[in-house]
Amino acid sequence: MLIQCGALPLTLAIIYVMASFRFPVDYLTVAVLQGLLAAALTWKLALAPWWRAIQLLFPLAVLTALALHLPSWLAGAVFLLLLGWYWSTFRTQVPYYPSGPAVWDAVRQLLPRQGRDGQAPRAIDIGSGLGGLSLYLARVRPDADICGIELAPLPWLVSWLRARLAGSRARFVRGDYERLDFSQFDLVFAYLSPAAMSGLWRKAVAEMCPGSMLVSYEFIVKERSPDSIIDATEGGVPLYIWYF
Numbered sequence: 001m002l003i004q005c006g007a008l009p010l011t012l013a014i015i016y017v018m019a020s021f022r023f024p025v026d027y028l029t030v031a032v033l034q035g036l037l038a039a040a041l042t043w044k045l046a047l048a049p050w051w052r053a054i055q056l057l058f059p060l061a062v063l064t065a066l067a068l069h070l071p072s073w074l075a076g077a078v079f080l081l082l083l084g085w086y087w088s089t090f091r092t093q094v095p096y097y098p099s100g101p102a103v104w105d106a107v108r109q110l111l112p113r114q115g116r117d118g119q120a121p122r123a124i125d126i127g128s129g130l131g132g133l134s135l136y137l138a139r140v141r142p143d144a145d146i147c148g149i150e151l152a153p154l155p156w157l158v159s160w161l162r163a164r165l166a167g168s169r170a171r172f173v174r175g176d177y178e179r180l181d182f183s184q185f186d187l188v189f190a191y192l193s194p195a196a197m198s199g200l201w202r203k204a205v206a207e208m209c210p211g212s213m214l215v216s217y218e219f220i221v222k223e224r225s226p227d228s229i230i231d232a233t234e235g236g237v238p239l240y241i242w243y244f
């Protein structure tokens with residue numbers, strides 16, 4: 001949004017010059033120019049490449065919405081929906097994409113019979129999305145204490161409702177795993193992104209207790225080789241395991 005705002009004065013200046021030289025200027029020209037300038041700014045600021053396409057197409061999308069006479073509340077509604085779904089992905093660099101049943105079953109096999117204190121084993125999915133893993137674990141291991149924590153409100157709400165409707169014992173907390181104390185858990189499952197792994201590792205080393213394990217699907221940490229690797233899916237995407 002800031003980049004679009006930043007490109008606007010330059011777009012207006014160029015349009016002004018074009019109009020002074022009697023070049024034909026229409027809304028499409030303005031939208032294309034604005035998109036190109038915003039994409040160039042995006043490139044200059046070294047944002048991820050896919051932002052360039054978004055910046056390029058955004059003014060054209062606005063123009064299309066106007067041409068189609070779409071009601072203005074629709075833009076607000078879509079904005080709120082995306083906000084609820086992605087929340088602070090711009091900060092965490094971890095968007096939502098789900099793991100599947102093969103991964104969930106591999107995690108089930110890793111879950112110990114007993115917790116470190118002889119009580120029920122405690123597992124958490126940090127960034128639990130729509131709650132698939134936690135709901136599955138709570139169903140097949142009713143003796144275990146299963147929890148999910150999710151930052152984005154909309155996926156969290158969906159997971160909470162799914163647990164309610166299914167009568168599941170899985171608990172879903174809305175919050176930031178970075179503020180959670182990992183020492184309570186026997187198994188911490190993460191399906192995050194490369195950008196999050198170093199921070200996660202530092203937190204795990206500082207907080208996880210002897211006898212517990214960190215399980216990461218797809219993404220490895222650079223700081224220490226995993227103690228074990230499981231090919232959980234046919235696609236060969238691994239589960240990495242570190243024992244503490």
Ligand SMILES: C[S@@+](CC[C@H](N)C(=O)[O-])C[C@H]1O[C@@H](n2cnc3c(N)ncnc32)[C@H](O)[C@@H]1O
Pocket residue numbers: 086092094095096097098099100125126127128129130131132133149150151152155175176177178190191192
């Ligand atoms: C790749 S999805 C994985 C979803 C789920 N764990 C699964 O396996 O299907 C990552 C999720 O982590 C959430 N997330 C990212 N950073 C987070 C944080 N700091 N605290 C809690 N959740 C976070 C995102 O909103 C997203 O839903």
